[in-house]
Amino acid sequence: MDIYIQSCGIASDQDFHWRKIEGEGEDKQPKKDPPNFFSTKVKIEKAKEAESQNIIPFTDCFEQKxxxxxxxxxxxxxxxxxVTELxxxxxxxxxxxGVRNFIVIIDTDKDLVQGIYNYVKYxxxxxxKQIDNHIKFNEKNGFIIDKDKFNDLTLKEYLLGLKDKxxxxxxxxxxxxxxxKELIAIPQLNWGETNIKKLNKSNNSLIIIAVFLILLVVIVxxxxxxKQNQENPSQSQIQKEETCQTMINWHPPCLYLKS
Known part of the structure; x- marks a missing residue:
């Protein structure tokens, strides 16, 4: 199970940031963002029929605060x-x-993650309260995850215990x-291929329209x-016609013979 917590410290340079919780102690909780699933395209599971096919960015599924x-x-x-705004x-x-906590949990065990989801939902x-009990201010990190002060459980132990609770x-x-919401991720590859196909189809249509317009312009x-040539003959054509007329009117010179 990968656990990421976002919160803040007291110092001005310890504003809200993510830390990966790999264990107890400052050195096992490095400053690190979770994988960028926020840009994932998703479908809402168990949504109304009209919404069930909608593909939207993950970030459109919740609002700030x-x-x-x-x-x-x-x-x-x-x-x-x-889980946001704890x-x-x-x-x-x-x-x-106002200090708030945000948590991201990642695991390959669907039943585990869904069990925690159901617990939080209800x-x-x-x-x-339990997440708050696990976090305290820390001079070096800004905040640190410690054992829960009520039952001495680590955060991971606490989360694992929620599966069937x-x-x-x-x-x-x-x-x-x-x-x-329960969401289904749409693989980025499929999303890209779908859009590329749509883009190619659109481009092909534009090419056909462009060729048609060019041919139309040429014909016109x-x-x-x-039509202009028929109505206004060119200078060369006029000269040609005049030359022909001159040749028609030409007479051979008179021959004067001496007796």
Whole structure:
């Protein structure tokens, strides 16, 4: 399981940034962005029939400052969970302005990631509190993930324990959540091929239209030139006709014979 957390520190150069959580301690939590799945094209699963075929960018599936939980399936044979706008109550009190936590979880185990998605969807408040309990300010990193101060669990241990923890079929989604979606990733290759085919088809149509217009211009030009020549004969044609007329009127010179 790959875990990425976005939050902030207190110093001016420790504004919101991502860290990959590889273990306990500063050195095992390097500053690193998650894979760029944000540019992925997706379809919304279990959407209304009219929307089920719509292919949209992943970033169109949620708004800024919106409490969201999104489950992305089949991204390079992996499954991704994104949870946004989790409140950091204790650190907000210390910092004096709003501090929030964002989390990305990536794994090849669909049941694991979907289990965490379901837990968050139906237990937003409890999840938000536990994530907050795992994070504290850190002078070097800005923030650091530590063992949960209530039950001494690492973040990974806590997340692994959520897989089968929710009997979500008997509940309604948490009222705190503003947006939740299950998404299916559209492979970039297929997306590119589809657009290339559309582009080529469009280009072919443009070429045919251009050739037709050129031929039309040529035909019209030739027709106009012929018509103009008939109405206004050229100087060369006039000279030719005058020459012919002169030859017709020419008489041989008189011969004077001496007797």
């Amino acid at each position: 919106e409490r969201s939980v999104l489950f992305l399936k089949d991204y390079n044979a992996k499954y991704i969970l994104l 409140k950091a109550i204790e650190r907000t009190k210390i910092y004096g302005r 237990n937003w408040g409890a999840f938000e 929710t009997d979500f079929e008997k509940q309604n989604p948490s009222t705190e959540i503003e947006n939740y 030009t030739i027709t106009l030139v012929k």
